[in-house]
Amino acid sequence: MDFSSFSTLTFLATVMAAATPIMFAAIGELVVEKSGVLNLGVEGMMIFGAVCGFIAAVSTDSPTIGFIAAAVGGAGISFLFVILTQYLKANQVASGLALTLFGLGLSALMGHSYTGIKPPSSAKLSVDGLSDLPIVGRLIFGHDAMIYLAIFLILAVWYFLKYTRGGLILRAVGENHDAAHALGYRVTRVRTLAILFGGACAGLGGAYLSLVRVPQWTEGMTAGSGWIALAIVVFASWKPLRILLGAYLFGGVSILQLNLQAMGADIPVAYLSMAPYLVTILVLVIMSADRKRASLNAPASLGRAFHASS
Amino acid sequence: MKLLKTLLAGAALATGLAGGAMAEDKTKVGFVYVGPVGDFGWSYEHDQGRKAVVEALGDKVETSFVESVPEGADAERVMTQMALSGHKLIFTTSFGYMDPTINVAKKFPNVKFEHATGFKQADNVSNYSARFYEGRTIIGHIAGHMTESNTIGYIASFPIPEVIRGINASYLAAKKVNPDVKMKIVWVYTWFDPGKEADAATALIEQGADIIMQHTDSPAAMTIAEEKGIYAFGQASDMKQFGPNARLSSIIDDWAPYYIARTQAVLDGTWTSTATWDGIKQGMVGIGEFSDKVPADVQASATAIKDAIVAGTMHSFTGPINKQDGSVWLKDGETADDGTLATMNFYVEGIEGDIPQ
Numbered sequence: 075m076d077f078s079s080f081s082t083l084t085f086l087a088t089v090m091a092a093a094t095p096i097m098f099a100a101i102g103e104l105v106v107e108k109s110g111v112l113n114l115g116v117e118g119m120m121i122f123g124a125v126c127g128f129i130a131a132v133s134t135d136s137p138t139i140g141f142i143a144a145a146v147g148g149a150g151i152s153f154l155f156v157i158l159t160q161y162l163k164a165n166q167v168a169s170g171l172a173l174t175l176f177g178l179g180l181s182a183l184m185g186h187s188y189t190g191i192k193p194p195s196s197a198k199l200s201v202d203g204l205s206d207l208p209i210v211g212r213l214i215f216g217h218d219a220m221i222y223l224a225i226f227l228i229l230a231v232w233y234f235l236k237y238t239r240g241g242l243i244l245r246a247v248g249e250n251h252d253a254a255h256a257l258g259y260r261v262t263r264v265r266t267l268a269i270l271f272g273g274a275c276a277g278l279g280g281a282y283l284s285l286v287r288v289p290q291w292t293e294g295m296t297a298g299s300g301w302i303a304l305a306i307v308v309f310a311s312w313k314p315l316r317i318l319l320g321a322y323l324f325g326g327v328s329i330l331q332l333n334l335q336a337m338g339a340d341i342p343v344a345y346l347s348m349a350p351y352l353v354t355i356l357v358l359v360i361m362s363a364d365r366k367r368a369s370l371n372a373p374a375s376l377g378r379a380f381h382a383s384s
Numbered sequence: 385m386k387l388l389k390t391l392l393a394g395a396a397l398a399t400g401l402a403g404g405a406m407a408e409d410k411t412k413v414g415f416v417y418v419g420p421v422g423d424f425g426w427s428y429e430h431d432q433g434r435k436a437v438v439e440a441l442g443d444k445v446e447t448s449f450v451e452s453v454p455e456g457a458d459a460e461r462v463m464t465q466m467a468l469s470g471h472k473l474i475f476t477t478s479f480g481y482m483d484p485t486i487n488v489a490k491k492f493p494n495v496k497f498e499h500a501t502g503f504k505q506a507d508n509v510s511n512y513s514a515r516f517y518e519g520r521t522i523i524g525h526i527a528g529h530m531t532e533s534n535t536i537g538y539i540a541s542f543p544i545p546e547v548i549r550g551i552n553a554s555y556l557a558a559k560k561v562n563p564d565v566k567m568k569i570v571w572v573y574t575w576f577d578p579g580k581e582a583d584a585a586t587a588l589i590e591q592g593a594d595i596i597m598q599h600t601d602s603p604a605a606m607t608i609a610e611e612k613g614i615y616a617f618g619q620a621s622d623m624k625q626f627g628p629n630a631r632l633s634s635i636i637d638d639w640a641p642y643y644i645a646r647t648q649a650v651l652d653g654t655w656t657s658t659a660t661w662d663g664i665k666q667g668m669v670g671i672g673e674f675s676d677k678v679p680a681d682v683q684a685s686a687t688a689i690k691d692a693i694v695a696g697t698m699h700s701f702t703g704p705i706n707k708q709d710g711s712v713w714l715k716d717g718e719t720a721d722d723g724t725l726a727t728m729n730f731y732v733e734g735i736e737g738d739i740p741q
Contacts, residue, residue: 190625293422297577314669335570336591343740347573
């Protein structure tokens with residue numbers, strides 16, 4: 075094995091790029107679940123965001139407009155979920171799965187004539203002087219703006235949920251929608267906003283995949299990232315900062331094993347590929363083993379439809 | 385994604401005659417794909433084959449497909465559903481569908497099954513594959529000439545005989561023209577995950593590879609190669625649009641003639657269980673045109689290899705070849721038999737690392 079060619083900096087940069095799509099999707103889904111809604115349509119919203127962002131970025135030659143379009147697109151498709159679950163009171167699990175199928179199909183249709191096109195490349199953030207600092211310069215600066223936005227978003231959500239009145243209302247709605255309703259909070263409106271936010275985040279995550287990480291549009295290119303994002307929300311036990319940990323851990327393990335292989339290390343590849351999923355299952359087992367702790371963490375009204383009359 | 389898209393025959397649609405009664409008379413042919421039809425790689429080419437069947441026999445057959453079907457139990461469900469809904473011929477187009485196909489075929493003795501890239505057969509199950517390794521020999525030859533860092537990166541999917549054969553064939557061909565060549569192999573354990581394929585390509589380039597080969601289904605690695613200014617080869621499809629500068633050549637699968645012939649056999653009632661393994665000669669494996677980045681003399685020698693393979697005067701695995709552990713596999717002048725190739729589970733001498741178990 076040859077470690078001399080291993081560059082920690084490039085490795086960390088790849089990990090960040092690999093973790094960012096799931097970070098966006100997971101932090102969005104966390105807010106949705108905190109409001110008491112289980113949206114299993116993350117995969118569908120991601121892929122729809124990926125195609126919207128790609129089309130917009132290619133047509134306008136601006137990655138920024140691409141990302142904005144992705145967020146709008148993701149929120150737009152999640153509005154279908156709002157109509158189904160918040161106004162028609164449809165089953166959330168079934169609606170979420172339908173949203174995933176719909177998103178995958180619709181994105182394939184929309185992206186049909188966009189395969190094989192190169193999107194405009196996103197500028198790397200470069201701060202004069204700082205980026206040239208040894209090690210720290212390249213580690214902290216010199217990434218594309220979306221990586222910073224993802225981290226900022228996680229911090230913002232953490233602050234919002236923990237220290238603001240809005241966050242308290244959102245959590246109240248998620249814990250006990252009847253009590254929140256009795257207090258005069260508009261449960262449906264809060265949940266609608268949360269779902270739209272989740273859709274926008276998932277859309278951004280998808281667009282990061284199609285505009286930065288792979289730069290291309292291929293049908294079904296999210297290949298299960300949405301499900302990983304859902305798993306990471308559980309892994310993080312609905313705590314925003316742990317999303318950061320979960321996503322980087324997940325990205326880290328998958329990138330590390332690829333790099334180790336390329337270096338010729340003799341490692342059990344099959345097991346390492348499974349590792350992130352095994353860890354998630356393990357966390358789930360540990361959490362559900364202790365009922366008290368599980369009930370403390372998971373929003374109490376998660377997945378339950380709200381009827382104002384009751 | 386598991387949308388069952390039933391496509392009526394183009395001709396009938398065009399004339400607006402696609403009535404229920406007409407559809408009843410048509411023979412239904414089903415296809416099961418492992419990735420999306422728009423992957424622009426493996427599943428895309430199988431779907432091109434399906435479209436060719438519609439084109440050729442559209443007045444007599446009706447085709448349908450299910451895409452992105454996971455290998456394993458889910459595949460069995462999809463196949464059963466197809467058989468129950470009256471399909472007479474079902475193509476299952478990934479290695480991992482082998483056991484599911486055999487299982488479902490037992491329950492539906494009157495339905496004909498065609499499994500791609502496997503090695504099991506039954507009274508109503510044929511298997512078919514292409515000698516992709518012949519194409520690997522040609523791109524390996526080009527890679528051996530073109531690499532400057534003497535490092536070829538190889539993105540491998542699953543450790544199955546077909547993939548190992550491809551690695552061995554390309555390594556042997558590259559080694560022949562460039563004794564210093566090294567091959568770095570990364571196993572990604574997926575057929576289709578553009579994000580992971582791209583990450584694997586990045587890791588390989590980081591480790592000094594300046595040519596990427598892949599045995600996965602999406603053009604992600606080609607895009608990364610283009611971005612980093614190195615070379616790659618189209619896999620399953622030409623993939624030129626994804627890497628106009630990076631792409632040196634490509635291995636193109638052409639399933640159309642086989643699919644048409646087998647569908648015709650079902651229509652004629654002459655279908656029997658067969659094992660087909662066709663290569664460049666029969667046209668099942670195509671070699672994409674060479675990029676002008678490939679020097680004229682290399683283009684000429686690569687073409688000569690292709691001609692020799694077609695003429696039958698050359699075999700990708702011709703001795704002397706040792707196994708990785710140094711033991712003799714093929715003596716001087718000896719060529720590998722199909723049985724060994726079909727179950728190949730070892731690296732040849734010179735490849736570093738172990739096949740994951």
